[in-house]
Amino acid sequence: MRTEQPKMIALSDYRLPDYLIDETHLTFELHESYALVHSRLLMQRNPGLDNSLPPLVLDGQQLELIDIELDGQQLSVIDYKLTENSLQVQPKQRAFELSTTVRIEPQKNTALEGLYKSSGMFCTQCEAEGFRKITYYLDRPDVMSRFTTTIHAQKHSYPILLSNGNPIAEGEDDDGRHWVTWEDPFKKPAYLFAIVAGDLWCVEDTFTTKSGREVVLRMYVEPENLDKCQHGMDSLKKAMRWDEEKYGREYDLDIFMIVAVNDFNMGAMENKGLNIFNSSCVLAKAESATDAAHQRIESIVAHEYFHNWSGNRVTCRDWFQLSLKEGFTVFRDSQFSADMNSAVVKRIEDVAYLRTHQFAEDAGPMAHPVRPEQYMEISNFYTLTIYEKGAEVVRMLHTLLGEETFRKGSDLYFERHDGQAVTCDDFIAAMESASGMDLTQFKRWYSQAGTPQLAVSDSYDAATQTYQLTVKQSCPDTPGQTNKLPFVIPLSMALLNQQGEAMPLQFEDESVAIADERVLSVTAAEQTFTFINVAEQPLPSLLRGFSAPVVLDYDYSRDQLVFLLQHDTDGFNRWEAGQQLSLQVIEEVVGQIYETDEPMMDSRLVAVFTALLEQDDLDPAMLAEIITLPSVGYIIEQYEQADPLAIHQAREYVSDQLAYALKEPMLARYQVLRKESLDTPYVAQASDIARRRLQNILLAYLIRTDDLDILDECVDQFGVADNMTERLAALACLVNSPFTEEAEHALESFSERFEDDPLVMDQWFSVQAAATLPGGLQRVQHLLAHPAFSIKNPNKVRAVIGAFSTQNTPNFHAHDGSGYAFLADKVIELDALNPQIAARIITPLTRWQRYDLHQQELMLAQLKRIKNSGDLSVDLFEVLEKSLSA
Ligand code: B3K
Numbered sequence: 001m002r003t004e005q006p007k008m009i010a011l012s013d014y015r016l017p018d019y020l021i022d023e024t025h026l027t028f029e030l031h032e033s034y035a036l037v038h039s040r041l042l043m044q045r046n047p048g049l050d051n052s053l054p055p056l057v058l059d060g061q062q063l064e065l066i067d068i069e070l071d072g073q074q075l076s077v078i079d080y081k082l083t084e085n086s087l088q089v090q091p092k093q094r095a096f097e098l099s100t101t102v103r104i105e106p107q108k109n110t111a112l113e114g115l116y117k118s119s120g121m122f123c124t125q126c127e128a129e130g131f132r133k134i135t136y137y138l139d140r141p142d143v144m145s146r147f148t149t150t151i152h153a154q155k156h157s158y159p160i161l162l163s164n165g166n167p168i169a170e171g172e173d174d175d176g177r178h179w180v181t182w183e184d185p186f187k188k189p190a191y192l193f194a195i196v197a198g199d200l201w202c203v204e205d206t207f208t209t210k211s212g213r214e215v216v217l218r219m220y221v222e223p224e225n226l227d228k229c230q231h232g233m234d235s236l237k238k239a240m241r242w243d244e245e246k247y248g249r250e251y252d253l254d255i256f257m258i259v260a261v262n263d264f265n266m267g268a269m270e271n272k273g274l275n276i277f278n279s280s281c282v283l284a285k286a287e288s289a290t291d292a293a294h295q296r297i298e299s300i301v302a303h304e305y306f307h308n309w310s311g312n313r314v315t316c317r318d319w320f321q322l323s324l325k326e327g328f329t330v331f332r333d334s335q336f337s338a339d340m341n342s343a344v345v346k347r348i349e350d351v352a353y354l355r356t357h358q359f360a361e362d363a364g365p366m367a368h369p370v371r372p373e374q375y376m377e378i379s380n381f382y383t384l385t386i387y388e389k390g391a392e393v394v395r396m397l398h399t400l401l402g403e404e405t406f407r408k409g410s411d412l413y414f415e416r417h418d419g420q421a422v423t424c425d426d427f428i429a430a431m432e433s434a435s436g437m438d439l440t441q442f443k444r445w446y447s448q449a450g451t452p453q454l455a456v457s458d459s460y461d462a463a464t465q466t467y468q469l470t471v472k473q474s475c476p477d478t479p480g481q482t483n484k485l486p487f488v489i490p491l492s493m494a495l496l497n498q499q500g501e502a503m504p505l506q507f508e509d510e511s512v513a514i515a516d517e518r519v520l521s522v523t524a525a526e527q528t529f530t531f532i533n534v535a536e537q538p539l540p541s542l543l544r545g546f547s548a549p550v551v552l553d554y555d556y557s558r559d560q561l562v563f564l565l566q567h568d569t570d571g572f573n574r575w576e577a578g579q580q581l582s583l584q585v586i587e588e589v590v591g592q593i594y595e596t597d598e599p600m601m602d603s604r605l606v607a608v609f610t611a612l613l614e615q616d617d618l619d620p621a622m623l624a625e626i627i628t629l630p631s632v633g634y635i636i637e638q639y640e641q642a643d644p645l646a647i648h649q650a651r652e653y654v655s656d657q658l659a660y661a662l663k664e665p666m667l668a669r670y671q672v673l674r675k676e677s678l679d680t681p682y683v684a685q686a687s688d689i690a691r692r693r694l695q696n697i698l699l700a701y702l703i704r705t706d707d708l709d710i711l712d713e714c715v716d717q718f719g720v721a722d723n724m725t726e727r728l729a730a731l732a733c734l735v736n737s738p739f740t741e742e743a744e745h746a747l748e749s750f751s752e753r754f755e756d757d758p759l760v761m762d763q764w765f766s767v768q769a770a771a772t773l774p775g776g777l778q779r780v781q782h783l784l785a786h787p788a789f790s791i792k793n794p795n796k797v798r799a800v801i802g803a804f805s806t807q808n809t810p811n812f813h814a815h816d817g818s819g820y821a822f823l824a825d826k827v828i829e830l831d832a833l834n835p836q837i838a839a840r841i842i843t844p845l846t847r848w849q850r851y852d853l854h855q856q857e858l859m860l861a862q863l864k865r866i867k868n869s870g871d872l873s874v875d876l877f878e879v880l881e882k883s884l885s886a
């Protein structure tokens, strides 16, 4: 554990690197209890700096230095200086060669950063600062080098030896060992370096690029997973084609490899030519993975592939610029998913996620700008703000510039900066050059944290046929930031007449109406937009498609929301009207719960859902989204101080009421859909996914009516489904129902059937950990003792501890604080093993200020207990410091 006090690293302290590394030659000798890493670095004084030769300070952590040579001369202990995190030597000339040998212990690496072992194979994770746990290096993204890597290992256990680039040589050693050399022709920062060694099998395919080059595509997996590769491979090929067509980006090596590993801290990693994936984010087949998993895989495979340009060819100068590659790449993968599936549904899903999770982050103690100004531990900054809000910022640019100009800007960015490590300012500068726009004010999205609020009011003058919209923007204070300046907010809008049609829009200084949907550019704290020739009192449809990541406040009546839900011509806003209506109804019930045992729910929700269920031409995907009530997490975010138990209870009450009132049409519809599912073989395509989604949502409502015939239907769907989407949804229905015997039975048959498939067992774990019936904590304790559970596997931790603390509202937020104490215990236990996971899994406790005073006290007590529990990792220390000082 660390002995040095963690320091803040500031963007304002950025300095060019003193030295550069032209070539990096690595040799790995992998053994069962240790590994030796030989490194030979061809270095030079940074030619952009003066002629002096300052000391060379290399990063290195948890390394045992065995040997060090400078220009062929062995150095003795007086020639260099070692600290816990660095190795310092004094170069004698501008260009020199530094060689080191270090010994490391990948087998003992439970933090899963650097070189480690997972299910018998060796693999690496270097981003952000894991390479320094492999060898002494200038481990910073603005030092880019050409890598040549040789791996030696025992041939029987590790027949496959992989690294970045192309294989250029291989051979046999003595005693059953062998070696392979890889050379990556593209210079890259160390965070994109990877090696893999294991007994892996592979599925191979090819892709011909638009310029006619043939690329070999390989997915390496454990042999039992060979039948789960097709979907990932198809997704990869679609992504490669799409990036050529949409962004003009072609793949640049002769081979592209994906490796699936079971123990991985996040989803996947874009190492050059050798992407490493969490097996849960790449392996799928109908019987074992849900539709949601299939879609997640499609988007993550694409995301990592897209990084080849947005991240690898053009990389980040420093980690403060992380959103340069992540925000842009998330935007790119969201465009891709929208093109491959339903664009409206994709937008709805993204916005629901952003508003529940990123808005919460932006309102909490960890709030930071898209380009942060300081950090202690960079791993803590792979956040929803960097990724999702960063993607929204790029989306707004796309909206402001338009498709064509945005493409010119991205072409220019890739062309100008190919092979460079650059900043968010460079990205904006390319967009400015392409568009001729001044984006100075827009850049506040990168520097100011917090979610802007838009308060919109309007007035209509029938006599002059004039309509005015007044927009006021503000942004709450966030840690270290007050008095924010106005943002540039693209506000997409339309005005609907009484038939629900969008009316022509004409500004007062225009001679004709040019469109019936427009994007208003909101740039001042308060601004009024005047429309003329507005024939009747309109109903505004605002922030269409969620054109900016803001909270919109316009005082719609419930009748107006019903109207918009039925008529808005913007699909996203139709859904949004339904969400706001549902939210109002649930909030009203929350208020009633304190006064009476018999709340009264606004009947308009039942009426409008009934009408929608009967409407034959409504896309099932849309219907499914509309009848899904806002999540507890989203509702909690609407309160200054939320009572999670009352919110859960009110949401349950409204769900029950809807189920009883709509039982007949829901059952009729469910049966039609279920029959279709039975008659069609499983395909993970948008229309079928929509059908199954609606079918499963209806089943979840129907099971609430405690009807034994419906129980039979549910048990039947569970038993006969040929796919995990239907099976798991039915299991979740049973597990959350009062039919405990059927639930037990289903859980047992499920685990018997899938006990050898860890990815399916993860789903079995999380369905139970999220079950909201009383006694949840005991059930979770029980799951932790299950032989398939391991605290060292991040997927298992997320499936049990994560699902419990983020999805199981009544048990996690139990009044006696037992849920919080449980999470604290696990955070402490995890921190000793895997700091990154500990610092992530603690998140629900860091949101203590969002809850009522009773919960606040209980959560704070646990945060303090963790803080005082002993020697903490930097990761956890930073999160606790911020949460406790808020
Ligand atoms: N770039 C990686 C994330 C690395 C996280 C390191 N703690 C995956 C991605 O965003 O594509």
Ligand code: ZN
Binding pocket: 303, 307, 325, 326, 329
């Ligand atoms: Zn990424």
